[in-house]
Amino acid sequence: MIRNPILPGFNPDPSICRVGDDYYIATSTFEWYPGVQIHHSRDLVNWTMVRRPLERQSQLDMRGNPDSCGVWAPCLSYADGLFWLVYTDVKRFDGNFKDAHNYIVTSPDIEGEWSEPVYVNSSGFDPSLFHDEDGRKWFLNMQWNHRTESFGGAPKSPAFDGILLQEWDAATNSLKGPTKNIFAGSPLGLVEGPHLFKRNGYYYLTTAEGGTGYDHAVTMARSRTIEGPYELHPNRHLITSKDHPEAILQRAGHGQHVETPDGQVYHTHLCGRPMPPKRRCTLGRETSLQKCVWKEDDWLYLENGTTVPDVTVPGLTGAVPVEKPVRSEYSFDGVTLPDDFQWLRTPKPERIFNLTDRAGHLRLIARESIGSWFEQSLVARRQENHSFRAETVVEFDPDTYQQVAGLTHYYNRHKFHAIGVTLHEKLGRCVTVFSCDGDYPNSRLSFPAGSGVAIPAEGRVQLSMEIRDNDLQFFWQTEGKGAWQPIGPVLDAGIVSDEGGRGEHGSFTGAFAGVFAFDTSGRAKTADFDWFNYEEL
Structure with missing residues (x-):
């Protein structure tokens, strides 16, 4: 069994990537240096931190970044013989502006040295990179609208102005073509954290919604074309604890789908484990992993038949948990x-x-x-x-x-x-x-x-x-x-x-x-x- 959270303590915004039989999860590090934690597993049960790739001044300099700024929501992927890491360096928290700068770094070896960063844009945070079947690459991020009363500690939905999509040219290291707003989110609002994948002719878009507190959720949508329009999942949300205060894993949202070589499906998400009586999450936002299934309607669902995440989840056959030292x-x-x-x-x-x-x-x-x-x-x-x-x-x-x-x-x-x-x-x-x-x-x-x-x-x-x-x-x-x-x-x-x-x-x-x-x-x-x-x- 997989015991959640798989990455206890401060390990939020998990982006998962499989290369052969190896699984990697990249998580946010915010103002802590070096930037981005990458954990590795071969069985989805036991995870080891193997790299913090943003380790040079040219890649990341956060001197002066306010608390809870810095590296937000990385996206890790593998294509063309390279690992690709997309990340945001957020320079402002309070007030109407975020000043969120997005970059890409690459490496042929996840544990080796990573490239100099390539600047992409600053239109919003939570970037990701999708490698389509035809070889084209697409850059996504949420769009930040400063024309709203959205201050630190009190986010407002109008500031989260949809998910942007634009093509990325790897030859010239630049964006090209028009920028399109492809998804405004569900009625829950505060849409962010986009990740795309493709299956059976559908483009599936998972996003984080509801803010990263107790209303957090993983929202799923799909479209026959990458630019949309996207229809919402029958349940709207693939994973959420927002209507279940009794659940052990609260604040569930912001994650990414992965498939095993034999077609099993899992989905990462962040979560919090509040302490009574004030429901304060003293361990911060942690990383968990849920087992999912495809149904006949070509939609993904939690295997447990609900939207509420489980603490224990079926893992891969033969996986043996290694007890961590006390x-x-x-x-x-x-x-x-x-x-x-x-x-x-x-x-x-x-x-x-x-x-x-x-x-x-x-x-x-x-x-x-x-x-x-x-x-x-x-x-x-x-x-x-x-x-x-x-x-x-x-x-x-x-x-x-x-x-x-x-x-x-x-x-x-x-x-x-x-x-x-x-x-x-x-x-x-x-x-x-x-x-x-x-x-x-x-x-x-x-x-x-x-x-x-x-x-x-x-x-x-x-x-x-x-x-x-x-x-x-x-x-x-x-x-x-x-x-x-x-x-x-x-x-x-x-x-x-x-x-x-x-x-x-x-x-x-x-x-x-x-x-x-x-x-x-x-x-x-x-x-x-x-x-x-x-x-x-």
């Missing part, structure tokens, strides 16, 4: 960052961290404040469980309160909790806790543990946090001396979620656990981390 330990003994970790926005990681200055340690070079949109020294991995413990040890000798380094539960600049080593004019070197509670736009730092707790002037300090559903508790200890000591009150871990702060549609990435350092004096103080552990509770 505990992951990272020693930073290599010269590159472990694959689970990413950083924020900058294509120049050497400015914010390295693993070479001190062997066996992750050295953070403290830069701008935590939450900066430009150069923030924060290295983190996805939260994949509703309850977990994270631990680390840091060597850090601050000489001003403007220098802080430690451990954080992080979503964005408005939604995080952190414990750090710093300097206080009365306590000396100390451990302190600070939070940002997500009350946008008036969110500000609070200090739940007051000025903190004095610690020895020298030596390594161990920091940890336990998140149990909606509750977070920080701990500290001087290495080799005593036991873990709690610090500060139990905090609301649920604010570190999609719905925290200004609520649904206000942001839509996911929670991370990681280490940080900032130095607002501008002196770039360094902090050394020897190890980092993550354990499911």
